[in-house]
Amino acid sequence: MATRIRAGIGGWTYAPWRGLFYPKGLPQAKELAYASEQLSAIEINATFYRGFPRTSFAQWRDAAPAGFVFSLKAPRFATHRRELATAAEPVQRFVGSVTALGAALGPIVWQLAPTKQFDAADMAGFLALLPHEADGLKIRHAIDARHASFATPEFVKLARKHDVAIVYTEDDEVPAIPAVTADFVYLRLRRARSDVRTGYPEVELKTWAKRAEAWRSGGQPPDVKHLGTKAPRKARDVFVYFINGAKERAPAAAQRFLELVG
Numbered sequence: 254m255a256t257r258i259r260a261g262i263g264g265w266t267y268a269p270w271r272g273l274f275y276p277k278g279l280p281q282a283k284e285l286a287y288a289s290e291q292l293s294a295i296e297i298n299a300t301f302y303r304g305f306p307r308t309s310f311a312q313w314r315d316a317a318p319a320g321f322v323f324s325l326k327a328p329r330f331a332t333h334r335r336e337l338a339t340a341a342e343p344v345q346r347f348v349g350s351v352t353a354l355g356a357a358l359g360p361i362v363w364q365l366a367p368t369k370q371f372d373a374a375d376m377a378g379f380l381a382l383l384p385h386e387a388d389g390l391k392i393r394h395a396i397d398a399r400h401a402s403f404a405t406p407e408f409v410k411l412a413r414k415h416d417v418a419i420v421y422t423e424d425d426e427v428p429a430i431p432a433v434t435a436d437f438v439y440l441r442l443r444r445a446r447s448d449v450r451t452g453y454p455e456v457e458l459k460t461w462a463k464r465a466e467a468w469r470s471g472g473q474p475p476d477v478k479h480l481g482t483k484a485p486r487k488a489r490d491v492f493v494y495f496i497n498g499a500k501e502r503a504p505a506a507a508q509r510f511l512e513l514v515g
């Protein structure tokens with residue numbers, strides 16, 4: 254299948270977007286449908302805080318056009334615990350509910366606690382819990398490690414063994430771990446500025462567009478030093494989310510980025 258570069262935002266309900274991204278007077282019930290026409294992906298963060306029934310995921314799927322995808326942040330009940338390898342039950346329950354998205358299901362992001370340090374045995378046990386197929390759907394996973402101890406070739410090797418991506422986060426407080434470990438790359442860009450209409454200056458968006466295309470085509474951006482051994486050259490999907498920072502600018506950043514990558 255052809256690979257794609259997708260870009261989007263975190264969620265779709267945010268009051269400052271009304272009149273700035275959403276047209277004035279647009280009913281709140283139609284915001285998801287509008288956002289999904291302007292972008293190509295959305296990362297749902299609400300799933301990190303509470304559970305949703307399968308009917309909710311089905312409703313979101315039906316509100317978006319064909320080809321649109323939702324990434325999902327996995328529940329903190331699975332990721333914020335002393336021993337990750339004990340999370341079998343919440344992992345299975347969550348995956349069992351999100352398959353209602355069908356073809357609109359994007360990667361599941363397992364965001365770890367900022368205090369969680371890298372433990373090879375525990376991480377290996379957790380990665381082994383993540384299913385790569387459910388209800389006839391391919392399930393893709395990404396680990397969002399937020400402690401500097403994860404910036405090690407050992408973690409890269411382990412993630413690649415389990416075909417799990419490592420989230421690359423652009424943030425002053427979260428370590429960037431530049432490593433390709435799965436058949437997709439997942440970026441969370443968090444440095445948007447309120448004084449720039451598109452969140453990022455044009456030159457920076459063009460830089461990220463070039464990087465995304467390098468990853469999509471199977472290469473490695475020359476200005477991003479890879480951690481650990483490089484992955485085999487293979488075309489892959491790329492997910493780019495403009496999230497937090499100056500959040501009111503996130504939609505404009507994603508829209509301009511999509512224009513740049515075509």
